[in-house]
Amino acid sequence: MPEIDRTVMPDPRDVVVVGGGFAGLSAAVALADAGFRVAVLERKPKLGGRAYSFKDPEGGDWIDNGQHVMMGCYTQTFDFLKKIGTYDKLVFRDRIEMEMVAANGERGRIKAGYLPGPLHMVSALMRYSMLSFGERVSVLKAGAWLIAQARLRRNRLEHTTVSAALKELGQSDRACERFWYPLAIATLNEEPDKASAALLAEVWKRAFFGRRRDSAFVYSKVGLSDLYCQAAEDFIEQRGGFVAAHTGVDRLELDGNHAVGCVRLRDGKKVEAANFISAVPAGALLAMLPAPLQDEPFFTRLTQLRPSPIICVHVWLDREVTDCAFVGFIGSTTQWLFNKRAIFSERGSEQGGYLSFVISGARALVERTNEQLLDLVLDDLHKMIPASRDARLIKALVIKEKQATIAPDCESDRLRPGSDTPIDNLFLAGDWIQTGLPATIESAVISGCAAAAAVKKRVGPISPVPVLE
């Protein structure tokens, strides 16, 4: 990486983006597209941050660190992928269909009808057999109320937890256990008695009660990293920028009181630019701050954002035990099963079943050993899907993401900052920035685009860096 001569003021088109996850890459791509010269600096050997995949060296299956699912309402993510040319690597399951099972053998299906949105979800819920007719009507009424509150009185919901809001709306324990809580934990990554009702209302409004296409389950046909990392890097480099992995930023260095002058790398080198975007998690940002900013209230309040873990257990069996793609487990510790064989057409050389189990909001379990977690998941699988009892376990992999996302509690709404900081040329991106959404891929991309827009606004018109063919 070139060390830039300190006597030469950086070109106003030069931007350093720290962090190569969805937020950093989407910010860098938006800026490169607008003619800026961008340097993306990533600490790890590979891009992708908390959304990455790798190929199983033995069987060849693609393993995602946490079975990432996007939804049809991830419009800014889709725009980002269209720009870098990989949108066609997505699969849209337009007709949402989830199998729900309980340990007593009861089963039900949430399956969207062919009606236009949001009637497709009304029909899906009205046919959901795990709830009584009265409970289904009550769920729909509560959903309508949540959407109205999200539009009219969001700040009231910001101070209410999901469980308190549902209680106030008269939702029965059964409706919570069999519908609301599985939905809330999966989309918010937090227990309902801590998660903010405002965020649930936003998800409900955007994902389930918008257009029919908004509620589609969307996933990558290729490994998650292959969906966006290399294509984003190529896009940036063709426009005069560069992407450096294995390049951790040690700290930001100030130039006067109100501007960052350069980033100092872990190997002591420095990289200058006219503008800087931090696209790292909040804790990593705090670690990069120079001494004068460490007591600045704008930054110190970020220490109050709490993390929420996700555990993903990947299991290979000697046979397939279900043909459903997604199965929600009701009343067990394991929450969702993703049947990789039904989701992906591509498979490695292994023939049997490949299942991924997800436990979100897993604070109480994350310190358990991998063996304990595998036992727990298999126990739940055997209870929920009896056909699995005869299947032989071939191998398993447990991935614990202790800092998977920020906890979307009521406090977090107040604590999440926007893109601007008290430093004129430092902007923030990351799924944890205030986007009105839970910390998701879409939130990361929205924040990246917002930080890029803030840089563009600050710099004004530029003569673009030429594109290399």
Ligand SMILES: Cc1cc2nc3c(=O)[nH]c(=O)nc-3n(C[C@H](O)[C@H](O)[C@H](O)COP(=O)(O)OP(=O)(O)OC[C@H]3O[C@@H](n4cnc5c(N)ncnc54)[C@H](O)[C@@H]3O)c2cc1C
């Ligand atoms: C297990 C799991 C399952 C998930 N499931 C879903 C899902 O189904 N749907 C969904 O939408 N979202 C899901 N998410 C959330 C989603 O992965 C994140 O919201 C998103 O990836 C965050 O992107 P980001 O760019 O904000 O942060 P990150 O991906 O964390 O990127 C930040 C980058 O900064 C780098 N960095 C940190 N410090 C430095 C430094 N000093 N110098 C240089 N680089 C640095 C890091 O290495 C990292 O690559 C899931 C997350 C996890 C962990």
